[in-house]
Amino acid sequence: MRDSSATAHSARLAPPPRRGASRSIAVRAVPALRVARCDSPGRRACVRTPRPPPSSTPLEVLVVSFRIIRRAIPAVVLPCVAALGACRDALAPDTHPGVELNRLGASQLRLAKAGDTVYGRNNNIRYFVGNGPIILLAPHGGPKGTSEWPARRCGVNSNDVYAPELARAMRLQIYRQTGRWPHLIENRLDRKYLDANRDVAEATCGSSLAAISWREYHTFVDSAKARAVARYGAALVLDVHGQSNDARINVGYSGLSGQELRRGRSTIEAQEASSSIRHVSRRSPLTYERLVRGSHSFGSLLSAAGYRAIVGQRDSMPATADTAEYRWGGYSVNRHGSRDGGTVSALLLENNRAVRSDLDLRARYARDIVPRVLAPWMREHMGIEIMP
């Protein structure tokens, strides 16, 4: 510190070189530093005489080095790593193991801002970065093909037709009505190449390249959750799907199957501990059973808005014959909701065919769900106001 102070003063006090003077003369003028010393009492201006630096111990050298590196990380290292990642992806997209890509992706994610769109490897996964407390997922239904790995030979391969289009319509309506972008993470691959709503074994059926895209999808969700929680303290994940078995909209929660709904109140209450909205239930004044099928439940609000839904007050359980068809839980709501702790809760939203494929109805549904379902539900049960 002392040496740099002396240099600064010397730069101000040294006489400027005369026009035409030689370089050696200007350099020789610098020893004017010797004209004053700072150890004289009462001096208002002085010059510190340069002294040789004290010899540093190895520990001091280590501490100084650590400080320099720590300051350099956000300004220099992260952008360099991000740029390197982009170049590596462009030059040799097929040769990187998933773990490395995810590490680079994580550093790039920190630089992204609301309104940005971040793509995973080969654009298979797309993340619309938001700044609100709502996170939309679209894991099934992307039409994108790939020749990099064969079609899956395990699990389910049928797409949720128009579910990604519905999720994008909801994203725009949430922004228009609340002024904040929701996060949206989309699997753009056809389900026969990747099922983002399964554990990695079933999602990829053993393909290591598919596993890269699977990891990116969930890394993006983790990033969205972290951003939302940092700003709002809690968040809501809507896992947007499509089904064609039921004309109603199917609202599902981890741990609450059709059989358990049919068993009644005490069984439902016991399932709170394994619920993907456990954090909301603990916070809400309602019991868990009222939260999922009372008059202020998500399903009841949907029905009141004109989009009949199960489970809710009117449709409080599936019929015996339809019990197996009722959709609940799933990998993403289990993993990304509050079942295992945290303040991010997750709902499964299995939308019927009409609200997905009918263009006018889709637009109306996406518009209505914001003020009539999401806003009152989050206000009453989460304490989060999304309307301006």
Ligand SMILES: [Zn+2]
């Ligand atoms: Zn689905």
